[in-house]
Amino acid sequence: MSSLLDASGLTFAYTDTPVLRDVALSLLPGEVVALLGPNGSGKTTLIRVLLGHLHVQGEICWDGRELNDWRRRDLARLVAYLPQSPTFDPAQRVIDVLRLGRAPYWQAFGIESSQDAEVVMRIAGMLELSDLLNRPMDRLSGGQRQRVFVGRCLVQQPKALLLDEPNTFLDLKHQIELCTLLRRLAAEQQITVLMASHDLNLAAAYANRLLLLSDGRIVRQGAADEVLQPELLSRVYGAALRRMETEDSHRPIIYSERPLPRQVP
Amino acid sequence: MKRWDIRQLLLTVGAGVLIWLVLGTLCLMIGSGSEGIWPANPDVRRFRLEIVLMASLVGAALGSAGTVYQAILQNPLADPYLLGISSGASLAAYIWRFTALSAGILAGVSQQGFAFGGALLAVALVFALSGARGRIEPLTLLLVGVIVNAVNGSIYLLLNAINRDLPGSGGGLTFLVGGLQTNVEQSQIVAAAVCVGIGWIILMSISGQLNVAMLSEGEAMSLGVRIQRLRWIGLIVSSLVTAAAVAVSGPIGFVGLVCPHLARLIVGQDQRRLLPISTALGAGLLAIADAASRKLAGQNAVNTQLPVGVLTGLLGGPFFLLLLWQTRRRAAR
Numbered sequence: 001m002s003s004l005l006d007a008s009g010l011t012f013a014y015t016d017t018p019v020l021r022d023v024a025l026s027l028l029p030g031e032v033v034a035l036l037g038p039n040g041s042g043k044t045t046l047i048r049v050l051l052g053h054l055h056v057q058g059e060i061c062w063d064g065r066e067l068n069d070w071r072r073r074d075l076a077r078l079v080a081y082l083p084q085s086p087t088f089d090p091a092q093r094v095i096d097v098l099r100l101g102r103a104p105y106w107q108a109f110g111i112e113s114s115q116d117a118e119v120v121m122r123i124a125g126m127l128e129l130s131d132l133l134n135r136p137m138d139r140l141s142g143g144q145r146q147r148v149f150v151g152r153c154l155v156q157q158p159k160a161l162l163l164d165e166p167n168t169f170l171d172l173k174h175q176i177e178l179c180t181l182l183r184r185l186a187a188e189q190q191i192t193v194l195m196a197s198h199d200l201n202l203a204a205a206y207a208n209r210l211l212l213l214s215d216g217r218i219v220r221q222g223a224a225d226e227v228l229q230p231e232l233l234s235r236v237y238g239a240a241l242r243r244m245e246t247e248d249s250h251r252p253i254i255y256s257e258r259p260l261p262r263q264v265p
Numbered sequence: 266m267k268r269w270d271i272r273q274l275l276l277t278v279g280a281g282v283l284i285w286l287v288l289g290t291l292c293l294m295i296g297s298g299s300e301g302i303w304p305a306n307p308d309v310r311r312f313r314l315e316i317v318l319m320a321s322l323v324g325a326a327l328g329s330a331g332t333v334y335q336a337i338l339q340n341p342l343a344d345p346y347l348l349g350i351s352s353g354a355s356l357a358a359y360i361w362r363f364t365a366l367s368a369g370i371l372a373g374v375s376q377q378g379f380a381f382g383g384a385l386l387a388v389a390l391v392f393a394l395s396g397a398r399g400r401i402e403p404l405t406l407l408l409v410g411v412i413v414n415a416v417n418g419s420i421y422l423l424l425n426a427i428n429r430d431l432p433g434s435g436g437g438l439t440f441l442v443g444g445l446q447t448n449v450e451q452s453q454i455v456a457a458a459v460c461v462g463i464g465w466i467i468l469m470s471i472s473g474q475l476n477v478a479m480l481s482e483g484e485a486m487s488l489g490v491r492i493q494r495l496r497w498i499g500l501i502v503s504s505l506v507t508a509a510a511v512a513v514s515g516p517i518g519f520v521g522l523v524c525p526h527l528a529r530l531i532v533g534q535d536q537r538r539l540l541p542i543s544t545a546l547g548a549g550l551l552a553i554a555d556a557a558s559r560k561l562a563g564q565n566a567v568n569t570q571l572p573v574g575v576l577t578g579l580l581g582g583p584f585f586l587l588l589l590w591q592t593r594r595r596a597a598r
Binding site: 048051052053072073074075076077079080081083086087089091093094095096099100101103106108109110111114116117120121123133155192210 | 266268269270271274295458468470472473474476478480481483484486487488489490533534535536537541
């Protein structure tokens with residue numbers, strides 16, 4: 001299977017110290033990849049570099065074409081991006097946020113086609129947002145709001161989703177719902193998902209592949225079993241970590257070696 | 266979902282024209298005395314129509330420019346007057362009228378071109394002084410705008426003191442608060458109308474993308490919008506539209522601030538609907554304000570001619586304070 005993304009030799013620095021050092025990665029159609037690493041390891045920077053938001057040394061090819069050869073509009077039809085804290089106007093209605101996802105397809109004067117309207121309504125139905133379409137954004141729960149933003153990405157009808165810590169503001173139930181949805185999209189529509197995350201266990205449960213980033217380098221990548229090694233993680237995260245496995249699927253679970261205090265003073 | 270197609274576009278523009286016609290008629294009623302809405306005397310009729318059309322042109326320009334500034338600066342307090350753009354354009358237009366200059370090296374440059382240069386200079390100055398690490402601080406932006414306004418006003422008063430009899434200057438009061446001149450040449454108004462018309466069509470053509478400009482830069486780029494280019498186009502074209510208008514009126518305040526907010530109450534946040542409606546409200550409301558100013562002057566409610574900027578300032582100032590208070594309250598949450 002040919003890659004959707006091929007990147008190699010990515011080196012980037014905001015100032016003198018490189019944030020990314022000779023990073024190489026590929027993404028296959030329909031795979032869910034979790035990007036792991038401590039704060040400051042370069043996860044967000046890597047995502048922004050892959051989108052062409054930051055100019056970088058190295059090569060990036062999306063769908064076999066050099067990043068610089070892509071027109072912005074065309075790239076937006078291929079790759080959608082969800083930042084850590086998406087921007088929204090509190091008074092904006094859900095439908096208005098969703099239809100922004102069709103911006104790469106609009107004509108001059110913002111004219112929408114009948115397909116634009118059809119896609120927005122279909123995605124709203126798929127994400128169970130149909131009843132909320134006229135509700136202002138500030139009257140949604142955190143989980144609903146995040147679903148709207150994921151919806152905006154899907155309305156772009158992309159082949160790849162780059163998500164920067166999409167679970168940040170979600171409770172456990174909504175985290176599981178979101179990850180299940182991403183797995184479903186990958187399986188059913190062959191959408192590639194690259195998701196930066198701090199939750200090692202959720203990543204182990206839902207990603208096909210894990211990439212561990214430390215100090216701007218990919219220090220290991222592969223299946224959860226290979227990447228979630230306690231010695232490696234303890235070194236990368238600077239914390240004493242241990243590993244156990246679930247009884248049913250032998251999935252690795254990482255936990256802190258230091259016991260939690262029984263009572264909070 | 267009602268999709269935004271050619272029909273919706275034409276309907277919205279049509280609704281805008283209707284709003285303007287209603288407000289324009291109301292304005293003729295305010296302006297009329299014993300002669301009724303449509304005076305029999307052709308000279309009075311022509312004068313009244315001209316002044317309503319001129320007020321509408323200036324109001325439309327300020328209403329549309331204000332909408333675009335608020336979108337590209339992501340700031341609900343942005344307005345061509347408060348940002349110092351109007352006064353920059355007015356001052357440049359005034360300098361153009363300096364006989365010595367206009368007869369000399371600058372004779373080939375039109376007044377609108379000069380006003381545009383002044384507007385861009387003011388924008389560049391305001392942005393250079395209020396930006397820090399690539400981010401524009403909204404309150405600093407306004408503060409710098411106020412200072413640029415004050416400096417421009419002082420330069421104007423100085424020039425006015427040197428050369429009192431300059432035709433079309435309209436006196437110091439008009440520059441400071443803005444008012445519609447009756448002694449502007451028709452060719453200047455036609456030039457202004459052409460600039461505003463072309464600029465407005467360009468702004469309408471990017472109105473869809475302006476919705477995306479409300480997002481962060483990264484999000485806008487991943488939605489296929491070249492955000493920096495869009496901001497520049499929005500900034501330059503809005504400044505051109507503002508400059509063309511204020512070259513014939515002086516810096517009239519708050520129309521560009523109030524109209525987008527009123528339009529938002531009517532049609533919501535979508536810039537594609539907002540722009541035509543805000544333009545129509547600007548045209549209609551400024552025409553009404555001007556008629557009201559003339560009525561007050563005509564009835565000797567004031568001793569002398571009352572520039573329309575006095576009324577827009579009296580109504581728009583408190584509105585601005587209310588918005589500022591709301592913005593700060595929202596930020597504190």
